[in-house]
Structure formats: structure tokens, C-alpha cells
Amino acid sequence: MSTTTATVPATLKIDFVSDVSCPWCAIGLNGLQQALDELQGSVQAELHFQPFELNPNMGPEGQDIAEHLAEKYGASPEQSAANREAIRQRGESVGFRFDMAARGRIYNTFDAHRLLHWAEGQGPGRQLALKKALFEAYFSQGQNPSDPELLVRLAASVGLDADRARAILASDEFAAEVRAQEQLYQGAGIHSVPAVIVNDRHLIQGGQPPAVFVQALRQIAAGA
DSSP states (O other): OOOOOOOOOEEEEEEEEEOTTOHHHHHHHHHHHHHHHHTTTTEEEEEEEEEOOSOTTOOTTOEEHHHHHHHHHOOOHHHHHHHHHHHHHHHHHTTOOOOTTTOOEEOOOHHHHHHHHHHTTSSTTHHHHHHHHHHIIIIITOOOTTOHHHHHHHHHHTTOOHHHHHHHHTSOTTHHHHHHHHHHHHHTTOOSSOEEEETTTEEEESSOOHHHHHHHHHHHHHHO
8 A cells, every 4th residue: 555745845935135116126026926826835935025225315205216217327218218118018927017107206215114124023924915015006006105104004904003003103113123134135245136035045136037936946945
């Protein structure tokens, strides 16, 4: 009489280093999630979102996107338009909708990272849900992710305590922790995002297509 042994999924710790205002991070997250869906049964992921600020010195009023890209990257209006269209198409390919007409400004994201840090300890899936809500609010609806009232509403929409979120935003709570994490990853050589770090050892850089994530995670799981 033969018996079959069930395959135990390999557990992978995945640190997703990203910024709320990074379009390739939204693309990368959707690609990673699609890859994990495909690997269900063979890979079990522990997903943690880590802070990175593309524009840590951005003022509270934000800055016009075209002006910002011209200043930071020297991008012409034609180059910016081509980049926006490429991003829109890549987003569409992984099920994320960018509304380029709605999103006209770049904003400071530090407070959003403070709420994400808090959300990680508020139960399974809360941090992921808040991260996705932040991406959608900014990229699909053109809302301001530095606005405390928006942040409180988004927190409440994913089942987090609105009063607690408001209290955090009115204080400096979790500021030191977020800055420490930012310095940790910058010190480890992370200077562009998204950066997907698996089991504290393996780096997958950029907003990769699902197939790239599937191949990389399968290889890592096989050697885990």
C-alpha cells in the first residue's frame, strides 16, 4: 500500500522596499502578487513593506510632476509623456490602473510610511491592504498621500482604527522607526525601488513582470 507525502510550501520572507509615490512599485507589487498566486502550494510568503522615500525633502505642498521630472531627471515633456504611457501600459498588463490625467503633483510620503509601519502590527493583511489603498488613491485617483484626512480615511477603509491613525499622524510616533529602516536599506545599497529582498539575502530589483518573479522565487524556494 503506497502513501503520498504532501509537499510543504517553502516559506519565504519578502521585504518589499518601496515608496507610495513610485509607479514602478505599484507595478512590481501587482506582479509579485500574481507570481505568488501562481506559486500557491509551493511557496508561502511573509510579505513586509519597508519604507523608501524618493523625495524625502519634498515640502507639504508638493510639486508639479512635469516640473519635478524636468528638475530631477532632465526629462523633456516628450520624454515624460512617453514614460507615462509606458508606465500606464505596464500597469494595465498586471491589472493596475494609472490615471495619468488625475495625478498632477508629487507629494511627501513620510506620514504614509509611518502609518504603514503601524499597520504591520495590526493583524494579517492590514499592511498590504493599506499599501494597495495608498497606491490606488494616488495613482488611480490623483489624491494627496500627505493629506492626514485622506490617510485616516484609507486606514479606516482597510479596517484599521481611524482614531488611532489620527493620533499617530498628529504626533511623531514611529518617525524614528521609519527613519531607521530607511537608513538600514540605504546602507545595504538600496538606492532605487522597488527592491524585493527575499530571506534577507536575495535581491530582485525593479517592477518586474510576474514571470520574472515566478522564476526567481521558485529558484530561491528550491534552495531554501
